[in-house]
Amino acid sequence: MPHLTSTARGAASTDLRVGFGVPGIAHPLLATAEWAELARPGAPLHWVVLAVGDGPGDRPDPHCLEAAGRLRNAGVRVLGHLDVAYGARGFGEQVSDAHRYLDWYLVDGFYLARCPTERTALPEVRRTVATLRALLDGGHVVFGHGGHPHPGYAESADQLVTFSGPWSDYRWSQVAEWTAAYPPDRFCHLVHGVPRGHLDEALRVARWQGASTIYFTDRAGPDPWETLPGYWDEIVSRIGPGVSE
Template sequence: MPYLTSAATGAASTDIRLGFGVPGYAHPLVAPLEWGELARPGTPLHWVVLNVADGPGTRSDPHCLEAAGRLRNAGVRVLGHLDMTHGARAFGELITEAQRYLDWYRVDGFLLDDCPTGRTALPEVRRTVTTLRALLGEGHIVLGHGGHPYPGYAETADQLVTFAGPWSDYRWSQVAEWTAEYPPERFCHFVHGVPRGHLEEALRIARWQGASTIYFTDRTDDGGRTDPWASMPGYWDEIVSRVGTGVSE
């Protein structure tokens, strides 16, 4: 495709300062260490997603409220998880869930997961984002495409997730040339199955491709049977150290 640039030849600078966007750990009762670790001072977090039960759930959860409050008190932005199901979810359902997140957990914004990527879906996504911004007053909106969308989406949200998938795909991935028109702060990469020995290579690809918000983990999706984001990477301390100090080649 003519508008793509390989990871090895991307024009982005390698001095990009990286930080983490956490796609959402398991429930705080299941993953208490993970949620506790996120509140540790000095961790370079851009935001953390709170996904209670594939959304806000049906009633306020005191454990999730406590976890979200602890992060917000530590100055960490907490985002609610809204599943767009590639455009299949009704506008009213999404807004109802967003209001629950705001009422119950006082979130700072939203990750619109499984966001459509095509041009025809853009007006409806823009309508949803405009409504969410009105509810938030001020807030942070991330579109979770998982790949490169039609360029017009970049004008709709604060950030786009332009890669979400396995290391086996990421290491050979390509970046759309239109992304060079925007700063790295606009783009996020989520990569699972990254071996410890390839961590620096993965960080280098993110910098080359111009994405400043990342989440890399050695957990895998086990062929689609498990959630690779549900628990902390085995090398969390190492990647926090590398990213937090701005380590580069």
């Protein structure tokens, strides 16, 4: 069964404003309706990741600039997608990508995909984040670990993705005990293959594990995030703007 951290955790989470973190919709030319839907006023979105390929691309893309602008006008954070490759990508490559995202798309922060989890990689990640924050003059930084990292990572990011994977794993997942020292707005869960009939159960798991940013989809395949879930309208209405979960 899902790990229930404590009565206090569950009680605190009932006052939680749950919202979506969208990890990457397909290019606006391929997913025009999806990008328009994300920009609809009132959608409970915490952030949306903009990826042109696996990063900012080789040149400015007017379609991506327009899509990002619509989201910002709707009050939604747009994050640039930086692939850390579990520490294999160098500091210079990541900073170069960050500059292009800022110059071309005016992003509000960064999503560090495939972020390492081990303690030994933490100093280099901290170095990268310090540079990103200087470029952003603040901004929002999300570590896309996909699992629970060493707790030291929580001191460098605004949010940590502590689960990314299929519903078959999520429904039996357990939360690391150290996360109880932080508020739910520090954590994000991304779950694919969630059947419509299990949405309530998935929301309960997120609540008890203390994650206020979620993305649940019924999609599967190599990239389940590139289109919105088939039940998007339903899950939006369940959460709603400003509605506690």
